[in-house]
Amino acid sequence: MTRSPTAAQRRVIDAADPVTGRLRGTATQLDALVRRGLAFRHPRPPHDHFLTPAGHRVRETVVEPPEPSEPPAAPAAGVFAAHVGGTEEPVVAGPARLREVHSAWQGLLELRRMTHTDGATDRPCAWERAHLVQAAALALEAAGHPPEAGGSPGYRVRATPQPEAVAVHGPDAETLRACAITLQGAGWQVGEYTQPRTGARYLLASPRRV
Template identity: 75%
Template sequence: MSRPPTVAQRRLIEAADPVTGRLRGTRAQLEALVRRGLAFRHPRPPHDHFLTPAGHRVREAEPQAPPVAGEAETDGGGGFAARVGGEERAPVSAAARLREVHSAWQGLLELRRMTNPDGATGRPCGWERTHLVRAAALALEAAGHRPAGPDGDGYRVRATPQPEAVAVYGPDEPFLRACAQTLERAGWQAGAYTEPRTRVRYLLASPRRA
């Protein structure tokens, strides 16, 4: 586990914008936060610095737990994990989670801008095509859909045998329709299907290529 931030670094973190996590400080201060994985430098001018999900957690003053397998798939180092539905919930406040998801989604849009050949943000990028379940779950959670808890009342995103496709399950047809609309706005294709044996309805979603 890394050492806690210094008093000066914590002060800088606490002064960040409460929603976007935008930071103000000297170049040396900001670079120190970047080296510790608590901030990132936006690649486009004016190259502002923003808190990573890990930085947001420091501001919430919640104990840091060692990252578990698969949790760093979204942002590459902040310990953020998109909720695919059915997993144990971490003890984090709703406000903190909202900020984490917002930061992760904005980071993903920037990744699209940087890696899609035409700079398009409305179409999934290569990372999403290799992390289908996490990418689809992030798109749903960022739009305000609730992941399934122990009672199963929410979305569940699961891998499928089909290449570049995930299955999305929900409690009812209206919920699935809303999820389909969200995924389509996020650059995915989504269609409703019925499992032959169980008659359970679900969405089959895949990232759009054009």
């Protein structure tokens, strides 16, 4: 069983890139995380360090803070999350969000290149298969599709009982076709289906492996 990281190691893990899991720290810190099975050193230059699946799980585990003895400091900036659609509040858009989405998508392509043995960027990587909804939503948002939010029509990405598959809903056939084209271009296998009870059409998308 992997031992819990120290406070210093936890800070390094928490500061990892939210999409790629790339780490920044001293050689001693990074080596210690590798020994604990929480990180790996990529064999190709520049030999960056990345979180392993166990390291990602540690980063996603919420640590309960102690009771504060003084007023807490202002919270740090939130971790990037793609819009999955279906929110009540309007989505905040603008140049800053566009830059965040572009940076996250480029980071994901780099993660594909670094983690596929052939360096391919045209198909999803292990991180995407472990974060299906976020990965599919990022591909859609990065391509400029608007999510459903605040009463405005758009896509919605939802988990499904099927392994390695997400459902993508849209307000009309045109939206679904556009989303299908985007996901196929991003390395996903996509099929269109009909809900038996409602007759509504939706997409079922799975990460392509080859």
